[in-house]
Amino acid sequence: MNALVVIRNGVLALFAVMLAACSALPPSETMPPASEVEPEAYEIGVGDTVTVHVWRNPELGQSITVRPDGYISLPLMGDVKAEGKRPEELASEITLGLADYIRTPEVTVMVTNPVSKEFRNRIRITGQVMSPQSVAFQPGMTVLDLVLLAGGLTDFAADGRATLTRMIDGQYQSYSLDLGAMLKDGDMSANHALQPGDVISVPRKQLFRGEL
Secondary structure, eight states: OOHHHHHHHHHHHHHHHHHHHHTTSOOBSSOOOGGGOOOOOOOOOTTOEEEEEETTOGGGOEEEEOOTTSEEEETTTEEEEOTTOOHHHHHHHHHHHHTTTSSSOOEEEEEEEOHHHHHHTEEEEEESBSSOEEEEOOTTOBHHHHHHHTTSBOTTBOTTSEEEEEEETTEEEEEEEOHHHHHHHOOGGGOOBOOTTOEEEEOBOOOOTTOO
């Protein structure tokens, strides 16, 4: 099995466990203001392609994919850990390493193909929808956009008890969504702007005897 597939499956499994743990907490009735949701600095991940440029030393430049072990290989320096570092952090480390070989190196690092970001930045909708989805986040996407992408709700959806789960300050937090008011009554108060990593869950409504 491809190493990237194994890593991806492991990340998704860990995400499911963490999401299940936070589901035991009662959802909040209000969403955090958009100003409280700050974008995280990008960290290089396995599978990303990074371009290393060394000023006045083009022979030391590289465009290379981060290996499954999290390392890249560079001229003069050999293997360098890249996974989990911001591009500027990696550039600083390479600068220090090359200082033993060339005078006053100036290094820049750019992520030219952020493969690992695709999974971190996806948004998901699960439960009682026609077609559960995991889609790439696009700026401007809202709750309604994701519900429509999923084909709407099923007849068994508890549309007043949906939740939106979001990572806030390193912890998953859940917020109540009244999808019924939005879809049936046109109440857009629940049509929140989405953030990378958001998960909408639509539970099944309770059926009483005689409704089966």
